[in-house]
Amino acid sequence: GAVVSQHPSWVICKSGTSVKIECRSLDFQATTMFWYRQFPKQSLMLMATSNEGSKATYEQGVEKDKFLINHASLTLSTLTVTSAHPEDSSFYICSAGQSYEQYFGPGTRLTVT
Amino acid sequence: DAKTTQPNSMESNEEEPVHLPCNHSTISGTDYIHWYRQLPSQGPEYVIHGLTSNVNNRMASLAIAEDRKSSTLILHRATLRDAAVYYCILTRNTGNQFYFGTGTSLTVIP
Numbered sequence: 243g244a245v246v247s248q249h250p251s252w253v254i255c256k257s258g259t260s261v262k263i264e265c266r267s268l269d270f271q272a273t274t275m276f277w278y279r280q281f282p283k284q285s286l287m288l289m290a291t292s293n294e295g296s297k298a299t300y301e302q303g304v305e306k307d308k309f310l311i312n313h314a315s316l317t318l319s320t321l322t323v324t325s326a327h328p329e330d331s332s333f334y335i336c337s338a339g340q341s342y343e344q345y346f347g348p349g350t351r352l353t354v355t
Numbered sequence: 356d357a358k359t360t361q362p363n364s365m366e367s368n369e370e371e372p373v374h375l376p377c378n379h380s381t382i383s384g385t386d387y388i389h390w391y392r393q394l395p396s397q398g399p400e401y402v403i404h405g406l407t408s409n410v411n412n413r414m415a416s417l418a419i420a421e422d423r424k425s426s427t428l429i430l431h432r433a434t435l436r437d438a439a440v441y442y443c444i445l446t447r448n449t450g451n452q453f454y455f456g457t458g459t460s461l462t463v464i465p
Contacts, residue, residue: 246398276452285442286399286455335398337453344391344453346398 244270246338248347255326255354262322263350265292265336271316272338277309280333280349292319292336326354359443364460367433375428375459377443382423387446389453390417390428392439399442402428438463 245268255261265275273294278286290311291299298311310322319338323330331354337346360378367373379388387406391399403410403417405426410417416429430437442458 248398278455285457286393286453288452288454291452333396337398343401343404344389344399346391346400349396349398351396 244268244338244343244345246336246345246347248334248336248350250350251348252351253353255352257327257354258325260322260324261326261352262320263334263336263352265319265321265338265347267317267338267345270338272319273316275313275319275336275338276344277311277319277321278335278337280335282333286335289321294319323352326352328354330354359445359456361441361443361456361459363457364462366462366464367430368464369435370432373430373433373437373461375430375441375443375461376425377427378425379443379445380424382445383447385447388417388419388423388426389444389446390415390441391444391453392437392441393458394439402441433461433463435463435465437461 247266249264275292277289279289280286288301289304292311292313294313300306308324313319333349333351335349337344389404390402392402393399403412403415405417405419418427440458440460442455444453
């Protein structure tokens with residue numbers, strides 16, 4: 243099956259700094275990618291839809307100025323958490339679709355101290 | 356998006372079949388039924404999907420009720436590696452974003 247990678251797999255940053263997370267579709271092109279957030283013991287929550295060459299679409303309640311999404315190519319989407327705070331600590335997962343399946347990345351564990 | 360309801364947790368003995376139920380009473384005619392599973396600290400993994408007919412693949416079987424208001428994921432012989440959270444998700448078209456419910460946490464007992 244298709245593979246989606248994420249980098250880094252984990253990151254620790256200080257409060258007030260920004261962190262960029264990359265999501266790549268390794269063997270297929272993706273005009274649309276999705277970003278999810280998952281807190282411990284909870285389900286995945288869709289944050290935004292990343293569209294290649296255009297602006298991302300954010301779910302209600304997700305701050306677009308805090309979670310900047312860029313989808314500059316058909317194989318790469320990035321999520322930047324700006325001015326991170328401890329409450330942003332979470333597991334961030336991206337996905338991209340091919341045919342009837344969504345392929346999920348392995349996730350990025352963000353810890354803000 | 357249509358909502359799904361699953362039991363919070365289930366247990367199964369190793370090498371026995373497991374039937375994981377999902378209710379989706381508000382499903383529309385064009386909604387696909389997807390099943391994904393998530394192991395701890397990993398991204399979700401595709402298991403199976405269907406529209407109206409029952410489906411089989413190497414991982415599992417999907418039984419869809421005639422009125423499509425419920426479905427059951429069947430693992431024919433549970434192994435310890437099948438211990439995961441299983442999510443039942445409805446989508447309108449291919450490639451749509453997923454709205455995850457709470458899922459069912461499956462424990463496999465050796």
